Amino acid sequence: MSNVETTPAPFDSAVLFKAAFLAVVSIFVLVPLLATLLGGFKSLGELRVNPFGLPRHWEWQNYADILFSARYWQLLRNSLVISTLTVTLTLVVASMAAFTFAHIKFYGSSMLLSYLTLGLLFPAATAVLPLFIKVRDLGLLDTYFGVALPQVAFSLAMSVLLLRRFFKDIPYELLEAALVDGCSYIKFFRYVTLPLSRPILATVGTITFVNSWNAYLLPLVMLNTDALYPWPLGIMVYQGEYSSEWHLILAFITLTILPTIILFLLAQKHIVAGLTAGAVKG
Amino acid sequence: MSRRIAGSPAMGVASLLPLAVRGPRWDGRFTVLILFLPPALVLFTLFVVLPVGEAAWYSAFNWNGFGRPTNWIGFDNYLFVLETRAFWLALRNNGLIIAVSLAIQLPLALTLALMLAERFRGAMALRMLFFMPYILAEIATGLIFSFVYDGDYGLVASVWRAFGAEPPHLLASTDTSMLAVLIVVVWKYFGFHMMLFIAALQSLDKTLIEAARIDGATRSQTLRHVVIPLLYPTIRLSVFFAIVGSLQLFDLVMPLTRGGPADSSNTMVSFLYNNGISRMRVGYGSAIGVILFVICVTFAITYKRWFMRDE
Numbered sequence: 001m002s003n004v005e006t007t008p009a010p011f012d013s014a015v016l017f018k019a020a021f022l023a024v025v026s027i028f029v030l031v032p033l034l035a036t037l038l039g040g041f042k043s044l045g046e047l048r049v050n051p052f053g054l055p056r057h058w059e060w061q062n063y064a065d066i067l068f069s070a071r072y073w074q075l076l077r078n079s080l081v082i083s084t085l086t087v088t089l090t091l092v093v094a095s096m097a098a099f100t101f102a103h104i105k106f107y108g109s110s111m112l113l114s115y116l117t118l119g120l121l122f123p124a125a126t127a128v129l130p131l132f133i134k135v136r137d138l139g140l141l142d143t144y145f146g147v148a149l150p151q152v153a154f155s156l157a158m159s160v161l162l163l164r165r166f167f168k169d170i171p172y173e174l175l176e177a178a179l180v181d182g183c184s185y186i187k188f189f190r191y192v193t194l195p196l197s198r199p200i201l202a203t204v205g206t207i208t209f210v211n212s213w214n215a216y217l218l219p220l221v222m223l224n225t226d227a228l229y230p231w232p233l234g235i236m237v238y239q240g241e242y243s244s245e246w247h248l249i250l251a252f253i254t255l256t257i258l259p260t261i262i263l264f265l266l267a268q269k270h271i272v273a274g275l276t277a278g279a280v281k282g
Numbered sequence: 283m284s285r286r287i288a289g290s291p292a293m294g295v296a297s298l299l300p301l302a303v304r305g306p307r308w309d310g311r312f313t314v315l316i317l318f319l320p321p322a323l324v325l326f327t328l329f330v331v332l333p334v335g336e337a338a339w340y341s342a343f344n345w346n347g348f349g350r351p352t353n354w355i356g357f358d359n360y361l362f363v364l365e366t367r368a369f370w371l372a373l374r375n376n377g378l379i380i381a382v383s384l385a386i387q388l389p390l391a392l393t394l395a396l397m398l399a400e401r402f403r404g405a406m407a408l409r410m411l412f413f414m415p416y417i418l419a420e421i422a423t424g425l426i427f428s429f430v431y432d433g434d435y436g437l438v439a440s441v442w443r444a445f446g447a448e449p450p451h452l453l454a455s456t457d458t459s460m461l462a463v464l465i466v467v468v469w470k471y472f473g474f475h476m477m478l479f480i481a482a483l484q485s486l487d488k489t490l491i492e493a494a495r496i497d498g499a500t501r502s503q504t505l506r507h508v509v510i511p512l513l514y515p516t517i518r519l520s521v522f523f524a525i526v527g528s529l530q531l532f533d534l535v536m537p538l539t540r541g542g543p544a545d546s547s548n549t550m551v552s553f554l555y556n557n558g559i560s561r562m563r564v565g566y567g568s569a570i571g572v573i574l575f576v577i578c579v580t581f582a583i584t585y586k587r588w589f590m591r592d593e
Contacts, residue, residue, distance in 0.1 A: 127333035260301035
């Protein structure tokens with residue numbers, strides 16, 4: 001819209017207001033994050049008198065202790081295992097279903113598709129108690145799969161919709177030509193559809209990964225053993241143990257959100273596209 | 283869409299051909315159908331649809347989750363829920379979250395989007411900064427703010443002390459706990475809504491805006507009469523997400539207050555967790571779940587029918 005401006009606005013009050021407004025919002029967002037990062041470098045005593053400023057005395061020990069503890073790495077590993085399982089299964093199961101819905105006409109196809117999209121209408125929390133009983137009866141309680149499978153099931157609706165829309169845009173002539181040449185549907189899916197769909201697979205994978213990595217309620221209900229806890233559960237336990245030793249808790253928080261922030265900085269485009277793409281379809 | 287229309291007659295003709303001519307191809311499609319569809323349908327039915335149905339069934343029992351449910355009590359669980367003061371508090375809190383989302387978060391997000399959709403140095407960095415809280419886990423966000431609000435060590439406390447006042451324990455008071463949660467909700471989610479608006483602003487038809495400017499409309503007139511109306515679909519979408527998000531808010535509340543003190547900051551889901559799940563009162567918890575389900579589905583369907591018909 002700025003290119004509509006014929007003459008560049010001189011330094012006026014509107015610009016000043018805008019700058020001030022952006023500065024206030026930036027401070028609102030940044031201060032809690034920076035205070036957390038810096039708080040991890042302080043001693044408890046200093047935190048009490050100086051929660052905002054730079055540490056007068058940098059306590060590297062807080063961070064080092066956590067980084068050299070088995071606990072921290074175990075939490076990250078558990079989260080990584082659950083998220084990877086969830087993303088892989090979601091991509092495989094959802095892309096197969098989306099391919100069928102996109103390219104094969106059969107009686108009841110639109111009905112089945114709307115059946116799957118029912119999943120968009122309500123959160124997992126509404127049925128979490130029966131879900132717990134189901135997972136228990138299947139013998140999956142306290143396993144990675146007990147968390148991953150319900151997460152896959154709840155991410156299917158959105159994933160199938162996004163993938164199907166993309167698959168449908170692959171030129172129909174391509175499928176026709178391939179079939180005439182004796183290529184089967186399954187080979188077409190494997191060697192044409194999937195390679196052409198990398199962007200949307202990345203998008204769906206990112207949404208699923210972020211959701212699974214940050215998930216709290218499902219693991220909380222399905223896991224009982226500390227050794228299996230993903231980091232959101234682990235950090236709550238940690239906070240319970242060190243209740244008011246805030247310098248340690250802040251260091252722990254910083255180190256657990258660090259992977260997310262690094263991933264975000266590396267893959268900004270995919271993450272923003274992914275998290276807002278889900279929105280567009282709604 | 284046009285591609286499908288172009289393609290479908292060929293498909294139709296093909297399927298009319300005798301099977302002998304194109305048998306393998308039909309077989310191929312059948313194979314895909316029986317191999318590719320069932321995994322999704324089975325997972326979805328098993329872990330999404332059945333539990334919802336079972337919630338309705340279990341909600342008619344007084345059951346602790348062990349053995350089979352036998353103690354049939356009809357609709358009593360629903361009556362118990364509706365008689366609980368905490369339920370109505372939770373409902374009110376969800377209403378408050380929605381109100382704050384609409385009255386504060388949405389205008390904030392829209393204003394920022396209008397500022398940051400223009401290209402200037404630093405615009406990109408600011409967009410990313412404002413979006414960052416959205417990708418942080420709600421648990422981590424909640425913990426960060428429980429530090430911010432902490433009456434002994436927190437940021438708020440230190441500001442209060444600087445003015446010589448006794449620091450408040452915001453999260454520990456029934457008067458302020460929900461206010462504290464609401465501020466975190468805005469902090470966490472305004473960036474997401476801002477990104478929605480930025481994406482919409484960037485795909486707007488620029489010629490309409492240029493035409494308005496050429497016709498002599500001022501910047502604010504263009505904004506009010508051209509840009510904002512063009513954003514209505516996105517605004518409706520943003521409102522939809524704010525309401526749906528409020529109805530499932532849970533992770534953020536747990537590290538902050540666990541719904542307390544005295545249920546003053548429960549949301550529907552944290553109420554469900556505290557009263558049904560953590561005590562394994564399956565029947566009672568399922569009744570809460572069913573009520574939440576009905577609210578969500580009714581809202582989603584009504585909203586889409588009334589406000590999002592054109593999309």
